[in-house]
Structure formats: structure tokens, C-alpha cells
Amino acid sequence: xxxxxxxxxxxxxxxxxxxxxxxxxxxxxxxxxxxxxxxxxxxxxxxxxxxxxxxxxxxxxxxxxxxxxxxxxxxxxxxxxxxxxxxxxxxxxxxxxxxxxxxxxxxxxxxxxxxxxxxxxxxxxxxxxxxxxxxxxxxxxxxxxxxxxxxxxxxxxxxxxxxxxxxxxxxxxxxxxxxxxxxxxxxxxxxxxxxxxxxxxxxxxxxxxxxxxxxxxxxxxxxxxxxxxxxxxxxxxxxxxxxxxxxxxxxxxxxxxxxx
Ligand code: NAI
Numbered sequence: 001x002x003x004x005x006x007x008x009x010x011x012x013x014x015x016x017x018x019x020x021x022x023x024x025x026x027x028x029x030x031x032x033x034x035x036x037x038x039x040x041x042x043x044x045x046x047x048x049x050x051x052x053x054x055x056x057x058x059x060x061x062x063x064x065x066x067x068x069x070x071x072x073x074x075x076x077x078x079x080x081x082x083x084x085x086x087x088x089x090x091x092x093x094x095x096x097x098x099x100x101x102x103x104x105x106x107x108x109x110x111x112x113x114x115x116x117x118x119x120x121x122x123x124x125x126x127x128x129x130x131x132x133x134x135x136x137x138x139x140x141x142x143x144x145x146x147x148x149x150x151x152x153x154x155x156x157x158x159x160x161x162x163x164x165x166x167x168x169x170x171x172x173x174x175x176x177x178x179x180x181x182x183x184x185x186x187x188x189x190x191x192x193x194x195x196x197x198x199x200x201x202x203x204x205x206x207x208x209x210x211x212x213x214x215x216x217x218x219x220x221x222x223x224x225x226x227x228x229x230x231x232x233x234x235x236x237x238x239x240x241x242x243x244x245x246x247x248x249x250x251x252x253x254x255x256x257x258x259x260x
């Protein structure tokens with residue numbers, strides 16, 4: 001098992017990353033392993049998890065993977081947080097990152113099931129993971145780090161559909177409330193807010209709303225380019241590290257200046 005030689009800022013720590021098999025989550029897993037942490041990658045996509053384990057085989061048992069549907073409370077509590085503690089003896093960092101998009105649906109085109117699915121996967125999952133982590137951190141009495149992947153759509157409208165935007169605004173609200181409520185316990189809770197990033201998230205989006213697409217792309221002329229997962233995971237590493245020890249309840253926008 002290679003120890004981190006270049007950037008051991010997370011040496012000896014254990015991190016849980018949901019949605020860790022692909023895109024931004026995968027890059028966070030890789031970066032945290034490089035920084036010396038043990039990682040549990042939790043994801044719905046079993047095939048992608050197996051590929052991840054293979055790709056990152058050099059880290060051996062420092063990387064654990066588990067198939068989980070993060071919209072299932074019991075699974076998040078038992079198979080993610082409890083499992084990490086059982087496997088590695090502790091959990092220091094949780095990144096609630098798994099998420100899905102709607103089809104850029106404005107409210108008039110949105111059915112109840114789209115709303116409910118988005119809330120379950122993008123918001124309930126973050127609540128389950130954060131609550132379980134806070135309870136664990138309080139019991140352990142040594143603080144801990146929570147990072148929630150929100151979005152630019154959690155800060156301003158017009159970049160996503162109604163359900164996606166509402167779910168991400170709620171993630172930001174949850175993040176800030178947790179930070180405020182537990183600021184005196186050594187628990188830090190922050191959100192990363194990526195702009196358009198090159199991942200698989202849009203791949204399943206077969207029929208984006210015409211209205212939603214037109215609105216979402218308004219302003220892209222001013223964007224230099226899309227971000228890469230590595231550019232997003234760099235921000236997650238910073239927030240996870242002691243370098244960010246006094247940063248709590250923040251939203252970190254990573255969009256190359258698009259929303260500036
Ligand atoms: P991605 O599709 O590459 O990765 C998302 C991962 O989450 C996938 O591996 C998927 O299998 C997993 N996942 C989805 N539903 C799940 C469930 N119910 N249970 C467990 N795992 C599940 O997409 P990406 O872009 O890496 O997404 C990560 C996060 O970043 C999401 O929360 C997304 O909303 C957010 N984000 C992405 C942006 C982008 O432009 N790609 C921009 C802003 C935020």
C-alpha cells in the first residue's frame with residue numbers, strides 16, 4: 001500500500017464519498033487517497049465501482065467500495081457510515097456527493113415523480129449522511145468534516161430545472177444550518193458549488209426541456225469552458241484539510257468565473 005509522499009494532508013484519516021464511482025466523486029476519491037486517507041466509495045453503479053477498485057488497485061485495502069442507493073436511509077447509515085467505521089476504525093470526513101439531474105424541467109413541465117426522485121437522491125441522501133455523521137462525530141467528541149456537493153444551481157436559478165435547483169438550494173440551507181448549530185463542536189460543514197463540469201451527469205438526460213435548455217445555456221457565451229472533475233476535487237481536498245480549519249458554513253463556487 002503506497003503511503004502518500006507528495007501531499008499527505010489527510011494521512012491517517014478516513015473519508016466516505018458518495019457517488020464515488022464517477023465524475024466529481026471519483027476524482028475526490030482519487031485525490032483523497034493520494035493525500036493519505038482511507039476511502040470508502042459508495043455508489044449505485046456496481047460496475048463502475050468494480051472498475052474504480054481495479055483502476056486504483058495500487059491503494060489496496062485503503063480503498064473500500066460499496067453498492068448503495070443513497071436515497072435509502074438505512075443503507076446510508078449502515079452500509080456507508082457504519083461500514084467505514086467498522087472497516088477503518090473511524091470516519092473523519094464525509095462527502096455527500098451523489099446526485100442526479102432532472103431534464104432541465106421548468107415547473108409547468110414537471111411531474112410529481114420527477115420532483116420526488118430528485119428530492120430523494122439529491123437532498124434526502126445529504127440529510128441522511130450528514131445527520132448520521134454529526135451523531136457519530138458528537139459521540140466521538142473529536143469533530144469532523146462534512147462536505148456537501150451542491151451546485152451553482154444551489155446559488156442562483158436558470159442553470160437547472162425546477163426540482164434540481166430546489167434540491168441544491170436546500171442542500172446549501174442544510175449545510176449552513178449544520179455549520180451554525182455545531183460550530184462549537186469541531187464539526188465543519190461546507191458545500192462545493194461546481195459550475196458546468198465534464199462528467200456523466202447529463203448522459204441520461206434524454207429529452208431536456210426546450211425552455212429549460214434555452215434558459216440554462218443563456219450566458220454560456222461568457223464562459224471560458226467547462227470545468228474538470230479534478231478542478232472540483234481540488235476544492236474538496238482543501239475544505240477537508242486543516243488548512244480550512246476556520247471555514248464553516250461556506251459555499252465554494254468553482255465555475256471559472258461564469259457566475260461572477
Ligand atoms: P456523475 O453522474 O458522473 O456522478 C454521479 C454519481 O452518483 C454516479 O456514479 C452515480 O452512479 C451516482 N449516483 C446517482 N444516483 C445515486 C444513488 N441513488 N445512490 C448512489 N449513487 C448514486 O455526475 P457528477 O457531475 O460527478 O455529479 C456529482 C455531483 O456533482 C452531483 O451531486 C451533481 O448534482 C453535482 N454537480 C455536477 C455538476 C456538473 O456539471 N457535472 C455541476 C454542479 C453540481
